Amino acid sequence: MTVIRKLVPYEYDLYRAHLMSLDLASRRLRFAYPISDTSITELCNRIARNPDNHTIFVAENANLEVIGAGHISFDDDKMELAFSVLEGYQGQGVGTQLMKRCIEHCRNRGVTKGYMVCLSHNQKIKHLCAKNGMKMRTEYGETVADIELEPGNAVSVMHEAYVSQLAAFEHFSNMGKQIANLSVFALTLPK
Numbered sequence: 001m002t003v004i005r006k007l008v009p010y011e012y013d014l015y016r017a018h019l020m021s022l023d024l025a026s027r028r029l030r031f032a033y034p035i036s037d038t039s040i041t042e043l044c045n046r047i048a049r050n051p052d053n054h055t056i057f058v059a060e061n062a063n064l065e066v067i068g069a070g071h072i073s074f075d076d077d078k079m080e081l082a083f084s085v086l087e088g089y090q091g092q093g094v095g096t097q098l099m100k101r102c103i104e105h106c107r108n109r110g111v112t113k114g115y116m117v118c119l120s121h122n123q124k125i126k127h128l129c130a131k132n133g134m135k136m137r138t139e140y141g142e143t144v145a146d147i148e149l150e151p152g153n154a155v156s157v158m159h160e161a162y163v164s165q166l167a168a169f170e171h172f173s174n175m176g177k178q179i180a181n182l183s184v185f186a187l188t189l190p191k
Helices: 009-021 024-031 037-049 094-107 123-131 154-188
Strands: 003-006 054-060 066-075 078-085 113-119 135-139 142-148
Touching: 003 094, 003 154, 009 037, 009 054, 009 066, 024 078, 024 113, 054 094, 066 094, 078 094, 094 123, 094 154, 113 123, 123 135, 123 142
Parallel strands: 078 113
Antiparallel strands: 003 054, 054 066, 066 078, 113 142, 135 142
């Protein structure tokens, strides 16, 4: 089961590691150019220095590996979205889950507008944007996807609280399994 959860600032190194684990083609699709490890570190350091303007959601597999990430950058009542999914997990709904979670998070915080910029030939992300009601336009050779968000309501707030608690339960359950596996492995080592 894939767990979608919000990172707290002290976990932002997980986001950095995820971005660095993207292959060159995925890096180019995510950032519009083949970004270096140094540039990723600089980006993540800027995010960490200003956590009030950023929210990061990750998708984890049962082994607690970050297989996808959604980054929200806030500017007044507007948000910018960015997503990445490891190549082996693309086409399995991970991006859809991340986008839905990011949009709901923003709605419930009074954000009314958002956008995402992607390369015009990035058909996967354009499909994801269209599926989530984003309107696309071409600007300077890139595609800009805009979205207007409905205000949050009691149902969306309760749903977000529910999925956050469920994700925390799944994350800690998977963590417990990892610890149990290490304990069993340690007991089987020859003395």
